[in-house]
Amino acid sequence: IYILGIESSCDDTAASVIHNGNILSNVIANQKIHEAYGGVVPELASRAHQQNIVPVVHQALEKANIKKEELHAIAFTRGPGLMGSLLVGTSFAKSLAYGLNIPLIDVNHMQGHILAHFINEEGYSKPPFPFLAMTISGGHTQIVRVDNYFDMTVIGETIDDAVGEAFDKSGKILGLGYPAGPEIDKRAKLGNPKAFKFTKPKVDGLNFSFSGLKTAILYFIQKETKANPNFIEENINDICASIQYTIIGVLIDKLKKASKETGINHIAIGGGVSANSGIRQALKDGEKKFGWTTYIPKFEFTTDNAAMIAIVGYLKFLDKDFAQKNIAASARLKF
Numbered sequence: 001i002y003i004l005g006i007e008s009s010c011d012d013t014a015a016s017v018i019h020n021g022n023i024l025s026n027v028i029a030n031q032k033i034h035e036a037y038g039g040v041v042p043e044l045a046s047r048a049h050q051q052n053i054v055p056v057v058h059q060a061l062e063k064a065n066i067k068k069e070e071l072h073a074i075a076f077t078r079g080p081g082l083m084g085s086l087l088v089g090t091s092f093a094k095s096l097a098y099g100l101n102i103p104l105i106d107v108n109h110m111q112g113h114i115l116a117h118f119i120n121e122e123g124y125s126k127p128p129f130p131f132l133a134m135t136i137s138g139g140h141t142q143i144v145r146v147d148n149y150f151d152m153t154v155i156g157e158t159i160d161d162a163v164g165e166a167f168d169k170s171g172k173i174l175g176l177g178y179p180a181g182p183e184i185d186k187r188a189k190l191g192n193p194k195a196f197k198f199t200k201p202k203v204d205g206l207n208f209s210f211s212g213l214k215t216a217i218l219y220f221i222q223k224e225t226k227a228n229p230n231f232i233e234e235n236i237n238d239i240c241a242s243i244q245y246t247i248i249g250v251l252i253d254k255l256k257k258a259s260k261e262t263g264i265n266h267i268a269i270g271g272g273v274s275a276n277s278g279i280r281q282a283l284k285d286g287e288k289k290f291g292w293t294t295y296i297p298k299f300e301f302t303t304d305n306a307a308m309i310a311i312v313g314y315l316k317f318l319d320k321d322f323a324q325k326n327i328a329a330s331a332r333l334k335f
């Protein structure tokens with residue numbers, strides 16, 4: 001079964017062809033234009049998607065070495081995401097499925113981040129049900145109880161900023177480029193995580209809050225740079241390491257709590273922030289420390305990609321769970 005997956009929820013245009021769970025191609029066009037603005041500009045994103053979508057899909061088919069007539073279904077990201085961006089992928093997927101007269105399959109982007117673990121990949125095992133998935137990305141921070149592919153329950157989530165935003169906004173305060181997550185990760189490796197102490201936000205239950213941390217970092221930097229204008233430059237690695245350490249501490253605390261409350265020891269992560277080397281290590285450490293079995297996605301399946309959309313498409317195809325041809329994009333899609 002050949003499925004084409006199309007992802008266009010934010011600023012990356014991506015397409016992937018999957019054959020029975022094996023990735024044949026996984027193409028991404030990143031939009032550099034947003035860097036100049038320090039964040040994604042929705043209007044520019046949607047315009048860039050329009051330019052990228054045809055060549056990206058073409059390349060995905062070419063790399064997979066198949067013709068579009070050989071496809072069995074088209075899977076696309078229905079939401080959540082930026083409406084203008086989603087519309088491009090949705091319209092394109094609908095027209096292509098209609099033109100080829102094959103099924104159309106709608107995919108929830110956040111389920112994609114979780115179900116990316118079911119891509120066949122040497123050296124990576126698939127989590128058994130039930131497992132806990134922590135989705136940490138640019139727009140979400142959730143702990144999800146996954147009882148089956150499409151039986152997912154959010155048991156905790158952020159009440160304000162997402163963890164990716166915490167990275168990006170902290171980076172902005174430090175004058176780092178956008179997105180700042182990868183840059184903070186790189187610098188954190190060279191710094192002392194205990195150089196500066198930031199108070200961890202206190203939120204009941206399994207929910208998260210990251211907006212207070214960003215403010216604490218802002219005040220801290222303002223105070224220190226008043227005393228020493230070169231404070232950031234001189235301490236950038238230590239600052240990054242300390243911020244990352246604090247954020248990872250929050251994430252691991254909540255995972256521990258979730259695991260205890262549910263009695264589930266199989267823990268997976270997904271989403272852009274799961275690319276972070278610190279969180280990957282902390283999760284691995286959890287195997288010895290807390291008796292977890294952990295599932296860490298291959299690097300290329302962490303940030304937005306279409307392979308994760310294609311795998312969900314494949315799983316839904318097996319269930320014959322197809323979309324109506326008049327389905328609409330949904331910016332705030334839940335599952």
Ligand code: ATP
Nearest residue numbers: 137138139140164179181182185272273275276304
């Ligand atoms: P969502 O999936 O919630 O709709 P999104 O699709 O915009 O949001 P992703 O592409 O999944 O988000 O993730 C992007 C986020 O991941 C950005 O905030 C980025 O800073 C962060 N990120 C990427 N790599 C790293 C890293 N190595 N360390 C920390 N954060 C990272």
Ligand code: FE
Nearest residue numbers: 137272303304
């Ligand atoms: Fe995402």
